[in-house]
Amino acid sequence: MTTKLVQPSSQTIASSVPVPKALVPHLDQCALLLDIDGTLLDLAPTPREVWVPPELEQTLKDLLIRTSGALALVSGRSINDIDLIFAPLRLPAVGGHGAEMRLAGSGEAVATHAPPLDPELKSRLAAIARISPGILLEDKGYSLALHYRLAPHTEKAIYESVAAIRAEHPDAPLEVLPGKSVCEIKHAGFTKATGVLELMKHTPFRGRRPIFLGDDVTDETVFAIMPDLDGLAFSVGRHSELTAGHFDEPRDVRNWLAGLLAPPLS
Secondary structure (H helix, E strand, O other): OOOEEOOOOOOOOOOOEEHHHHHHHHHHHEEEEEOOEOOOEOOOOOHHHOOOOHHHHHHHHHHHHHOOOOEEEEOOOOHHHHHHHHOOOOOOEEEHHHOEEEOOOOOOOEEOOOOOOOHHHHHHHHHHHHHOOOOEEEEOOOEEEEEOOOOHHHHHHHHHHHHHHHHHOOOOOEEEEEEOOEEEEEEOOOOHHHHHHHHOOOOOOOOOEEEEEEOOHHHHHHHHHOHHHOOEEEEEOOOOOOOOOEEOOHHHHHHHHHHHOOOOOO
């Protein structure tokens, strides 16, 4: 596993240092922003089958304390869904690809003025799931997701069907988010990046250096804004030119996060 702290360019700097040693002394100045599926948690056949290891729950609790509350989950899932997965733990979060936000686990989720999908279009897009019983339809409120991990042969048909509906409604502000065995459709105009930008305006995140970890195409928008926030981004499971390093898999991320809590070497 390679987790080197480097500038996000094609050239690796010789003086780069391991990520944990670089960050442990500065947790009180950082904001940890963490994607969930494929980053913190291993992917599962269906969204409901993901599993939160008990040691991760404790790590997140401890990091929340060490960062004075500046730790947030950043996900395409709704905040309600995030809470169900991590229950009884409640954390600050950006949910629904930036459609909603919660600044503290004890607070309530608030919408970020993100418009919902048109009901008629949503109904037509939902009907695509009838292509195969292996396609799982997930209504996230602000978006609609078609999961085909159980029916990988339907990928082409799904995207062709979505393209046909978009062609019939050329003025509809739709955005298609291709993911890992999922096709997600939402209203254009908000992203994980817009959610993170809003989050970073508020206490306890304001004035801190954001550290974002993500694994999927939908995380690219956040990768791209990290330099503007004097932040760092790390990818999981793949390399990205927009990031300062990468982790091989979620297990490596979980171990790295736990390592941030260890006292620095003297």
